[in-house]
Ligand code: SF4
């Protein structure tokens with residue numbers, strides 16, 4: 035049984051540290067004008083935090099604002115506001131949550147006004163909507179925009195041409211604009227230092243994510259995972275704070291692992307690991323806790339997820355490299371999960387299924403997000419075919435509460451868990467018969 | 469003897485209706501070594517395919533005729549129709565003669581479909597065809613020349629023959645001629661829309677997705693001559709530009725309905741590949757560099773292309789209105805089409821700033837119910853008339 039009155043999610047020192055970091059960044063954004071700090075708005079996949087930091091600029095991420103607002107149940111109203119202003123009901127709700135928030139005064143998730151960006155740093159990685167989103171924001175703010183076109187890995191590999199194209203854009207387009215807007219000259223050694231810190235944090239993050247290979251897994255790599263990726267996917271990659279956060283996190287998870295404990299959930303420690311799942315697709319944010327509960331109530335642990343790779347894929351070995359600063363930024367952008375072609379995504383999931391000894395795959399298909407969702411039914415078929423493990427499909431949305439149907443999802447999950455049980459019983463009896 | 473518009477359009481209609489692509493099959497079978505290269509919207513350099521001895525075949529979904537059965541099993545309800553009907557064409561072997569499939573960089577759906585095709589049709593050479601969003605010759609241009617070179621290698625491999633520069637220059641010349649004729653048909657329709665009904669122009673352009681370029685150019689020439697020679701009744705219609713339909717195509721009936729309800733379509737963005745380059749691609753010199761130069765500096769605008777200059781955003785639509793003396797704009801976009809629907813509010817803002825009236829609706833390639841669209845377009849046509857004759 036789990037605690038019926040969930041306490042706040044994870045209260046380890048890493049969590050407290052992360053909370054302080056996030057609050058600190060919002061605090062800096064709020065006083066940016068008074069402090070004379072320039073602000074860059076940018077996206078999570080392909081974000082160039084180490085570079086932005088070289089110019090003493092702050093990093094504001096509209097996707098993160100949408101997530102934070104979603105978790106605070108504010109996005110429903112913002113989306114309706116955007117739709118009232120002519121934005122289609124069919125398009126990505128992150129975009130509408132952002133535009134709706136701006137239309138209603140641009141009050142950030144913590145209740146303070148967000149600054150207008152001085153630069154829109156449009157890293158066009160893994161999603162077409164990003165480009166339109168920033169064109170929409172540019173129409174609003176009329177500020178300088180830097181476009182970084184990151185080619186798609188259509189053939190499932192990063193070529194030299196792609197890297198040199200991205201590096202050239204960094205040199206010719208992005209860095210000059212950052213210099214102009216910030217008034218700070220680019221110092222490549224500063225970038226190298228930032229990248230070295232990134233690599234240290236990445237090392238610890240990978241260790242944490244791979245701890246889920248143990249039985250029981252000491253982490254939930256999806257619901258817990260979204261907290262773990264927070265600093266490295268956002269305004270902190272390359273900072274000392276991030277290094278410290280991941281050091282703390284690794285130590286905490288190390289202890290859980292040594293004690294043979296399962297993941298922490300909002301209801302406390304998970305006592306019993308009954309199902310090990312791989313999850314593909316982003317979570318729903320407006321009912322995040324309710325969604326998570328549907329899993330931990332059943333003893334289901336997510337041992338690997340693709341969403342936790344959307345802002346950088348490190349577990350295949352990539353690290354930011356201070357010796358190849360711009361090239362490694364380019365390779366980082368090129369390697370983000372949704373910038374990989376569908377066969378490569380399927381290979382990665384199949385690899386997770388095996389390495390993390392998962393019982394099955396669950397796809398949470400997001401109405402908003404064609405980048406993730408288009409093709410997921412083939413992903414499901416292919417994974418079932420290749421692994422022989424059951425896969426299930428549920429549908430929801432990121433931040434639009436209208437598309438989260440708890441009863442449907444719960445039903446679907448329950449039948450899925452039964453299916454996993456049956457499959458297990460089947461394979462046990464087959465093993466006995468053999 | 470010059471064929472009549474009726475004869476020309478009957479041929480186009482037959483090509484349009486034939487979801488087994490008999491023309492392309494016969495074309496391929498006529499000579500050993502020929503290849504057919506399928507491509508999706510919005511743009512691929514067809515010159516390269518032609519120079520490789522290939523037939524470029526525009527794959528624009530299944531339209532209203534195709535019953536999608538298996539394709540629906542690959543897509544959630546909130547994804548547009550074209551990928552599912554394209555899959556249907558594939559799994560029902562209607563595209564089994566296609567040697568190479570190209571998926572241009574238009575949106576995440578077609579991007580992901582490129583990977584699906586690799587898995588589902590492993591014998592076909594499938595390629596995601598990227599285009600630059602940076603328009604500097606030494607940055608985006610250089611990248612694009614590499615893309616073109618890789619595509620040329622792929623096509624050479626598929627056809628078993630190298631694609632030489634001279635062959636490519638000759639193909640560029642043929643497509644220049646074709647695009648000039650396409651522009652002429654559009655200009656003719658803008659001048660005298662009653663002489664070139666949009667359903668006819670549409671079918672004529674669709675034929676260009678199927679038949680060899682030389683043949684299409686002949687059809688365009690014949691149509692221009694035949695349409696000019698006929699005398700058709702002139703209606704008191706309003707003149708509109710249709711935009712947003714650059715990928716999944718509207719049902720033919722929708723195009724007819726717009727005209728029947730009192731709007732002459734004087735410009736549109738159906739099948740942009742037909743007139744993507746605004747003027748001739750240079751024929752002398754390095755052909756890949758010339759194609760890249762045309763893409764970067766002399767091509768159309770659409771949602772899939774980044775506009776670096778905020779001041780110019782959306783002006784292409786205003787220019788289309790002015791050029792064709794249109795009186796209003798109809799935003800007709802496929803349901804769930806991110807590029808069209810995200811672009812729409814920005815374009816509407818620009819139109820509003822230029823006092824150009826507009827309406828908007830969504831469709832699916834298999835939409836059957838035209839009454840609401842007819843009513844909406846009819847009311848729009850009336851209001852335009854009131855607007856211009858207060
Ligand atoms: S479409 Fe998906 S990846 Fe793109 S902005 Fe929306 S949620 Fe993010």
Ligand code: SF4
Pocket residue numbers: 548549550551574575576577578715716802804805806807808
């Ligand atoms: S209709 Fe729109 S969303 Fe669908 S494939 Fe075409 S461009 Fe993409």
